[in-house]
Amino acid sequence: MKTLRHYLDETACEEPLKDLIELIAYQSIPIRDAFIDNQTYADTENVYGEEQAALDKWADQHIISVLGESGFVKAIASEEQADIVRFPDAYGDYSVVMDPLDGSSLIQVNLAVGTIIGIYRGGDPLQKGEDLAVAMYMLYGPMTVLALTVGDGVFTFAMNSEGIFVLLKEDIQMPEGKLFGSGGLRNEWLPGHQDFISLCEQSGGKLRYSGSFVADFHQILTYGGVYCYPAVVGKPEGKLRLVFEGNPIGFIAKQAGGAISDGTQDLLTILPEKPDHRTPIYVGSRKIIESAESCMKQ
Structure with a gap:
């Protein structure tokens, strides 16, 4: 082999x-x-x-x-x-x-x-x-x-x-699947994110969330869907770090035909301001990320 x-x-x-x-x-x-x-x-x-x-x-x-x-x-x-x-x-x-x-x-x-x-x-x-x-x-x-x-x-x-x-x-292509998982407390989610998760649920999405970003993303890479850790009440910058987590995982997602966003723009185009640059993250199948951005903009 x-x-x-x-x-x-x-x-x-x-x-x-x-x-x-x-x-x-x-x-x-x-x-x-x-x-x-x-x-x-x-x-x-x-x-x-x-x-x-x-x-x-x-x-x-x-x-x-x-x-x-x-x-x-x-x-x-x-x-x-x-x-x-x-x-x-x-x-x-x-x-x-x-x-x-x-x-x-x-x-x-x-x-x-x-x-x-x-x-x-x-x-x-x-x-x-x-x-x-x-x-x-x-x-x-x-x-x-x-x-x-x-x-x-x-x-x-x-x-x-x-x-x-x-x-x-080899040459993995992320499918347009229906798995979804979101960090943050539900009662602290902002309206746009609440609308997006409701859309995932109404579309027959299956909830998958373990608390390990890399493990949850690996499911998304394999089966398609979205992993997100959004902005929440009092924390508009979210929890995850652009430098250590968002960029490497996002680069992999994009190479597999997927996408990554902070809810409004491609995460990979953002220049980090400091090592501890936090950001909301939506990563997964391209069409689902487009839906997430649409909900955030509304």
């Missing part, structure tokens, strides 16, 4: 970028191995005041250490870090944005969580999502799955019994 490296060697990626992609993808092995010993909360908060799981901290420190030692990366913007981590002596010229462990509140109940990664050329991680060179995530479920785009379609890989990523699906 075709391995991740075999696939990368068929792309137009430069050799250092292929090596960086592989290096990051295979950190899924030590991260998954660390689950048993990092089940609890760490009695600390991240820079955004959110309670950290022990594995949040472990995965963040592990990936930063590995990438720093690799020499490939000039800068890392991580959801768990207040500031951009820089490596001025790196010989490579890439920057990485990451959510080291998305959905960590689900670790103790053994539901799927993941690692979200974006790679830019150049040492600035605060670029538009449309300028990503690579977007990928590792999903830790019954299988360890890698979803990857280098700007030429979306491919998924599964880790086999020998610890090698092998091709699972």
Whole structure:
């Protein structure tokens, strides 16, 4: 079967970028191995005041250490870090944005969580999502799955019994499905979002929401539909971060024929103002995102 490296060697990626992609993808092995010993909360908060799981901290420190030692990366913007981590002596010229462990509140109940990664050329991680060179995530479920785009379609890989990523699906196209899931408290939803969810329900949509963005998006990638975390009363900027979550996931969605929006515009065209740039997110099948934007504008 075709391995991740075999696939990368068929792309137009430069050799250092292929090596960086592989290096990051295979950190899924030590991260998954660390689950048993990092089940609890760490009695600390991240820079955004959110309670950290022990594995949040472990995965963040592990990936930063590995990438720093690799020499490939000039800068890392991580959801768990207040500031951009820089490596001025790196010989490579890439920057990485990451959510080291998305959905960590689900670790103790053994539901799927993941690692979200974006790679830019150049040492600035605060670029538009449309300028990503690579977007990928590792999903830790019954299988360890890698979803990857280098700007030429979306491919998924599964880790086999020998610890090698092998091709699972190629050139994925997101269907116009009917799954939907929304974050935020229903009684805090704004009128436009309420109208959109009502439209999803009236159209026969099926509710799917686990609390893990990457796991919920993977269902949307496979079956079609929409994942959203909207603006809510008192929080017009929403909850999720453009840099670490919205841009990499949105880039994958768009490469699969889908779309991502903040309710009014393509998220990938927005230049981040800071690492902690929050935004409402609607991501999924293109026609459903158009319907969401129509409801927001009304």
